[in-house]
Amino acid sequence: MGKSIVITSGKGGVGKTTTTANIGTGLAQLGRKVCLVDADIGLRNLDVVMGLENRIVYDLVDVIEGHCRLRQAMIKDKRMENLYLLPAAQTREKDAINPVQMQELITQLKEEFEYVIVDCPAGIEQGFKNATAGADLAIIVSTPEVSAVRDADRIVGLLEAQELYDPKLIINRIRPEMVRKGDMMTIQDMIDILAIPLLGVVPDDESIIISTNRGEPAVMDKKSQSGQAFRNIVRRLEGAEIPFLELDDNSVVGRLMRMIGVGKR
Amino acid sequence: MLDFLARLLKSSDNSSKDKAKERLRLVLVHDRALLSPGLLESLKEELIQVLSKYMDIDEQALEVNLDKSDDSVALIANIPVRNVKRRH
Numbered sequence: 001m002g003k004s005i006v007i008t009s010g011k012g013g014v015g016k017t018t019t020t021a022n023i024g025t026g027l028a029q030l031g032r033k034v035c036l037v038d039a040d041i042g043l044r045n046l047d048v049v050m051g052l053e054n055r056i057v058y059d060l061v062d063v064i065e066g067h068c069r070l071r072q073a074m075i076k077d078k079r080m081e082n083l084y085l086l087p088a089a090q091t092r093e094k095d096a097i098n099p100v101q102m103q104e105l106i107t108q109l110k111e112e113f114e115y116v117i118v119d120c121p122a123g124i125e126q127g128f129k130n131a132t133a134g135a136d137l138a139i140i141v142s143t144p145e146v147s148a149v150r151d152a153d154r155i156v157g158l159l160e161a162q163e164l165y166d167p168k169l170i171i172n173r174i175r176p177e178m179v180r181k182g183d184m185m186t187i188q189d190m191i192d193i194l195a196i197p198l199l200g201v202v203p204d205d206e207s208i209i210i211s212t213n214r215g216e217p218a219v220m221d222k223k224s225q226s227g228q229a230f231r232n233i234v235r236r237l238e239g240a241e242i243p244f245l246e247l248d249d250n251s252v253v254g255r256l257m258r259m260i261g262v263g264k265r
Numbered sequence: 266m267l268d269f270l271a272r273l274l275k276s277s278d279n280s281s282k283d284k285a286k287e288r289l290r291l292v293l294v295h296d297r298a299l300l301s302p303g304l305l306e307s308l309k310e311e312l313i314q315v316l317s318k319y320m321d322i323d324e325q326a327l328e329v330n331l332d333k334s335d336d337s338v339a340l341i342a343n344i345p346v347r348n349v350k351r352r353h
Contacts, residue, residue: 053292057303090296213285 010151012122026234028083039131044088051215061089099133106134168199200233
């Protein structure tokens with residue numbers, strides 16, 4: 001029996017879909033059998049981030065309504081044998097399915113896959129309830145911004161109401177040079193406020209935009225700093241103890257400081 | 266000048282932003298038409314099956330596309346016929 005993980009945040013635009021794509025692809029790179037589920041009905045995007053948008057025939061709602069079998073709706077990744085995507089419906093609404101149906105679907109997927117990773121829509125309404133219904137673990141993505149952290153904190157409470165305890169935190173789009181100047185909350189600041197365990201820190205990285213342009217998750221790019229952050233995250237999910245990246249401060253000052261041996265290494 | 270040259274080189278080298286734009290254009294045609302590319306593909310296959318009963322068609326050259334103009338969507342098929350089968 002596999003494990004189901006929901007990637008959520010409350011606030012939109014913090015990187016849930018990118019995180020889902022990278023964690024799923026990263027786990028598949030480690031040889032795990034993974035199914036990604038896009039639960040953002042009406043606004044699907046995991047397909048384009050994965051570069052699989054041209055292969056969609058059926059979707060999650062088709063499966064739940066019995067228009068097709070689960071197998072028919074699952075899209076095999078073009079790069080990896082053991083990675084699949086179950087796309088969301090694009091022309092339906094969140095209330096096309098309910099949490100009970102979603103839970104049944106996830107349970108079914110867990111019989112076949114080692115990991116079922118669900119991309120949750122933004123918001124706290126029906127879509128959130130559907131996406132979290134069958135989850136064994138929740139990962140909360142937040143950026144170091146007041147609005148995102150506030151929403152993340154609300155999500156912690158709402159997850160508890162769904163009996164999903166002990167969520168893990170991913171801090172996304174951190175900018176080391178701003179943290180150093182004192183213009184961005186530090187990792188410790190965010191852990192202090194949210195009081196949930198840290199799973200990973202992903203730097204703000206241009207390579208994410210490029211990989212999304214191409215539909216190839218950054219985790220596959222050996223040179224990408226954010227890709228490295230996601231590779232660490234999946235190994236932590238697999239139980240490995242990996243120290244958190246000391247993020248390179250790539251600003252001119254940061255590099256100079258390191259050159260003269262002053263800055264943090 | 267250098268910037269211009271760099272841009273010129275990049276765009277011929279299929280830069281990622283061009284790739285992004287191209288993918289978006291394609292995905293939006295289908296989003297707006299409420300029909301996924303995969304579904305269009307299976308429609309194409311079934312069309313071939315049915316049409317082949319009556320005529321010999323050039324499957325390779327067959328084109329089925331959704332065309333959107335203003336507020337109406339049309340399914341446009343271009344199907345080259347090699348031979349019409351005679352009824353026995």
